[in-house]
Amino acid sequence: MTVPQHQMLSGRDLVFLGPSLSLPEAVVLHPEAVIRPPIKFGDLYAVLACPPARVLIIDGFFHAQTPIWQREILSALHAGIELFGASSMGALRALELAPYGMVGLGEVFRLFDSGEIEGDDEVALSHGPAEIGYVELSVPLVDLRWVLGEIFGNEPHARDLIAQVKSWGHVNRTVERIVAAADRLGLNGAELRQSLAGRTRLKTLDARAALTLLADSGPAGVNKTDLWMIPDPAPLDVEPRLSRLVNGADGRPLSLRAQLQARAEQPGALSDAWRLSRRHWFLQDWCALTGQGPNEAEVSRFAGQAVSEYAKAGGQTQESWLALHGLRPEEMPSVFQGSATSDWIARRPLSNLNLISQFGPEVPPEMAVLLDWAARSGAVPPGDTANEVHATAVWLVQQGPLFFGAVEWHEDVALLDTSIAENQLFARAGS
Structure with a gap:
């Protein structure tokens, strides 16, 4: 019986290595480790289902592929994996994430930590493919x-x-x-030429030392930390908004959070809002990336028109509709931002959007924007999904903003805003 590749990692040390040290030497230094190519976005997410005991990041991609995101490392730390960094990309991420439990090793990390050097270009280099041993084409x-x-x-x-x-x-x-x-x-x-050709690289010395340390340190657990906590809720002052009181179905006050919970108890009541709130985040982030999208005046105008139409349809004044939803007038643009952005994109032909890829007329503008966001952000779905337009868009929405590092995003607040903007907050909650 063949053991699945991901299960082979359980309880072992996982090392991401490239040009800093040759694979044969790494195997000699730490024969029990699982050695993988330089780390990139998604590599840690891929092993969280059956995690290794420890991860040592030495090399990683900077430009050829999407670099490993800090949020991804934090997720691994939260899962109980010990994270070490040295030599190159590992030293950089260890510097950034040391307060959360990632351990930096070696002289390169020390130089970054002391402020003697700064910037990822200090350790970046151009190199050949893995098939020829990541031969160095430039000098770090x-x-x-x-x-x-x-x-x-x-x-x-x-x-x-x-x-x-x-x-x-x-x-x-x-x-x-x-x-x-x-x-x-x-x-x-x-x-200088002779020294560059004959002297062992500092990055190589650090990689050797880090591998030796892990190999000689025995089982994992010595450096385990509980410093990192996934922000849930995200570090925003959201409670006053969610706790704001409105009139319930029986006329008694109830909080907006309770209203969301009441809707969630009904099968499918929040499914559309869940997908829409996540999709809206990607559309808005795409606007931020590309400098496109509705301006403040357009968003305010959209919000005002929507509230006016909702109030009229319900036989209410705008003021009473806002009060029913626990919404203040100055909050309208923020609540309707996602819907306004979606409307702005839907009204434009693909040729008028600054997309880095070409799509046929059968691809709706909003879906094209989602795929464009993925291309600009280096987000590649697993398996054959990347070859199918609709499946890629669905994958993005299913993963959601938090997967891609949006720690400022709060699921409940996003659901609340989307439900209000779609006039659905009370539609199925019996009030």
Whole structure:
């Protein structure tokens, strides 16, 4: 019987590794570890169902694929996985997430932590594919700093060289170009070339040390932390809004949260609002990414027209309709933002939207925007879903904003706003 790949991770150390250290050497240093290619978005989410005991992030993608999101690492920490970072992407994420329990290892992490270096370009490099061993095509800035310090110490021209190389961008930091710049500054380019070719990279030393530490430290559990708590509710002052009182079906006051709960007890009553509230978040985030969408005046006008129509249909004044929904006039644009955005997109042909992909006329504008958001954000669904337009859109909505790092988003508030904007808050709750 073959053991499924994901189950092979249970209780083991999982290491994400690329150009910082060769695979054969990593296996020798930690033969019990599961070694995977450089980490990218989704790699940790994919193992949470059968999690490893510990994860060591050494290398990760910066540009070729979507980088690992901080939120994804926080989810792994919350699941009880010990997270370590060293050498490259791991050192960067450990610096950012140390307050939540991720442990940074090695000299590169120390340099970031002390403020001696900053910026992901310090560890970024251009490299070949895995099939040829991630052969390095450029020199990481942190390694160049280390080599220059060993050869030239605090020589002013060495600092000038660093400043010059930092301005190039990581893909242009080749050995030949660096050596030529060193010669122009009066440094010994030949010696620098020899050192870059023969000296072990600082990132490599850190990767070796981190793997050795995990291999020698015995079973997991020593560094386990409970510092990270998933924000539920999200860190917003939402309780006053959800607790706001309205008149219930029997005329007695009841909170908006209780009204949502009353609806949720009826099968299917919130299913449409659930999907719509999530879809609205993606549409609004797409507008923020692209600089498109309705302006404040358009949203306010949409909200005013909607409230006027709802009130008229129910034989109410606008003021009484707002009071029934526990809504203040100044809150109308915020509550109707998602619906206004959806309406704005639906009124435009695809050719008028700034999409990075082309879609046929059979694809509705809103669905095209969802797919465009996924393309811009590097969100790739699993399996064959990515090849099917409708399935990709459904996958996005099912995962929801929190999956993609929107910690400011609150499910209950989003459901409340969508239910109000669609005039459905009291439609099926018996009042």
